[in-house]
Amino acid sequence: xxxxxxxxxxxxxxxxxxxxxxxxxxxxxxxxxxxxxxxxxxxxxxxxxxxxxxxxxxxxxxxxxxxxxxxxxxxxxxxxxxxxxxxxxxxxxxxxxxxxxxxxxxxxxxxxxxxxxxxxxxxxxxxxxxxxxxxxxxxxxxxxxxxxxxxxxxxxxxxxxxxxxxxxxxxxxxxxxxxxxxxxxxxxxxxxxxxxxxxxxxxxxxxxxxxxxxxxxxxxxxxxxxxxxxxxxxxxxxxxxxxxx
Numbered sequence: 001x002x003x004x005x006x007x008x009x010x011x012x013x014x015x016x017x018x019x020x021x022x023x024x025x026x027x028x029x030x031x032x033x034x035x036x037x038x039x040x041x042x043x044x045x046x047x048x049x050x051x052x053x054x055x056x057x058x059x060x061x062x063x064x065x066x067x068x069x070x071x072x073x074x075x076x077x078x079x080x081x082x083x084x085x086x087x088x089x090x091x092x093x094x095x096x097x098x099x100x101x102x103x104x105x106x107x108x109x110x111x112x113x114x115x116x117x118x119x120x121x122x123x124x125x126x127x128x129x130x131x132x133x134x135x136x137x138x139x140x141x142x143x144x145x146x147x148x149x150x151x152x153x154x155x156x157x158x159x160x161x162x163x164x165x166x167x168x169x170x171x172x173x174x175x176x177x178x179x180x181x182x183x184x185x186x187x188x189x190x191x192x193x194x195x196x197x198x199x200x201x202x203x204x205x206x207x208x209x210x211x212x213x214x215x216x217x218x219x220x221x222x223x224x225x226x227x228x229x230x231x232x233x234x235x236x237x238x239x240x241x242x243x244x245x
Contacts, residue, residue: 019227026220033213048072049195053139056181062113066144066179072195073142077181079106082114083131085171087158092121094191099123101193103163103180104131105172106138116168116180120190125159129189140181141195 053074060070082105089101100122105114117140122128146162160167165176182193 015227015230019223022223023220026216026223030213030216030220033209033216037207037209037213049074049141056108056115056142056177057110059142060177060179062108062111062175062177064178068144070142071144074139074184075142075181076137076139077106077108077115077117078135078137079108079114080135081105081132082107082172083133085114085173086131087160087168087171088122088125088128089118089160089163090125091161092193094121094194097123100125100128100159101163102128102131102187102190103168105168105176106136106181107174108177113175113177114172115177116163116165118163118180118182118193120183120186121193122190127189129187132187138181138183138185140183142179142181143195144179 049072051074053076056075056077059073059075060066086102086104089103092099092101101118102120102122103116103118105116107114117138119131145165147164158171163180165178168176182195186192
């Protein structure tokens, strides 16, 4: 009885290579569609930040909980600077350089509350420009207060590890809104601060790309299944039949 070829013998290489090629293509196409889904969702989220600015009062009231739908919403704020309440927030990177946010609250017109305004970014807390004073009308992006749980280890200075409203109250002698604003225009001597928090993408944004990714991976699984069935039926089972004979 002649010896039957091994499943990895050269006569079967073409089938194995075809299976590998189809599987690799399915995986890569699935990853590509998944990346497209993520990219489109990110772009959809960014759309909110380019919308027309609305008055702060239409998005957030002095005593309101922060509304999730207004994360990143452009708003206009009218009020009066509180320069003596200026503080900085550490651990803010810009271009892989760690620095600080410079924050000066604005007492909002028509209310008894103030909202922290991130005026910009600086690499050195000691080199920040003097805080402005007087009345102001500014545009910026609304952000929810941070709360990572990081503790301010030195309460004697004006440096905070995060922009948490409870911590910011140490510098302000009036109530604060439950969020803050990143100013669109920065002061001389400061660089633009980047948004840390973007709005969530719509639930069904680019869902078709996600389905395509799943379909490609399902096809890859089908390729593996068919390859295994061929291996069992055409190679391994024939070997067993030859042994029985």
